């Protein structure tokens with residue numbers, strides 16, 4: 001599977017780092033995890049076709065992970081000459097249906113086109129994995145917002161985990177156990193921790209305990225994005241450490 005980091009930033013407005021979005025191309029399908037501001041334009045900048053999106057998965061409902069859902073669906077209706085006919089699958093953690101219907105109450109007239117939108121509310125603990133084209137999706141609770149979950153994709157070539165926003169989380173460590181690549185948030189430096197988020201030492205702890213081969217750091221507030229990454233993580237983790245940038249492509 002191929003992984004494209006579309007947005008590696010946060011709510012802090014920085015043109016060089018769009019808000020959270022990661023695309024996974026697996027089994028011929030384009031899967032989109034989170035849709036923060038700038039994600040749709042970021043897909044185009046990264047050489048991706050936003051209209052090729054088949055499935056959207058949200059980790060939680062903070063605006064820096066969700067607001068471009070409105071832009072993407074609006075663009076699917078009015079930003080292309082070829083109206084979509086095939087279904088779009090949109091999933092998120094419980095209470096996703098309440099969140100989604102609230103957005104549709106405001107913008108539904110412009111977001112809903114002539115194609116089916118199939119929503120799915122995921123229970124916080126995965127009791128039944130989703131069988132996708134060429135891979136299997138599982139998830140587990142993260143420690144950030146009450147609804148927060150992290151995702152894992154297992155394919156023939158390897159496993160990929162995306163934490164979304166989280167602080168140290170035993171359930172995310174368990175989810176990531178033995179995976180090849182862990183895309184993990186690293187919001188603030190060790191001398192300025194923020195509840196609900198990770199610092200470099202927390203990233204190293206989670207990466208080490210889960211036994212992943214490679215961590216890819218993302219979701220940077222300006223204070224942690226000071227040129228001292230990845231060394232700050234490498235102090236506590238022996239595997240490969242990469243610092244995401246918008247447009248970074250990875251293979252698993």
Ligand SMILES: [Zn+2]
Nearest residue numbers: 010062064165
């Ligand atoms: Zn965030």
Ligand SMILES: [Zn+2]
Nearest residue numbers: 060062144165
């Ligand atoms: Zn958040």
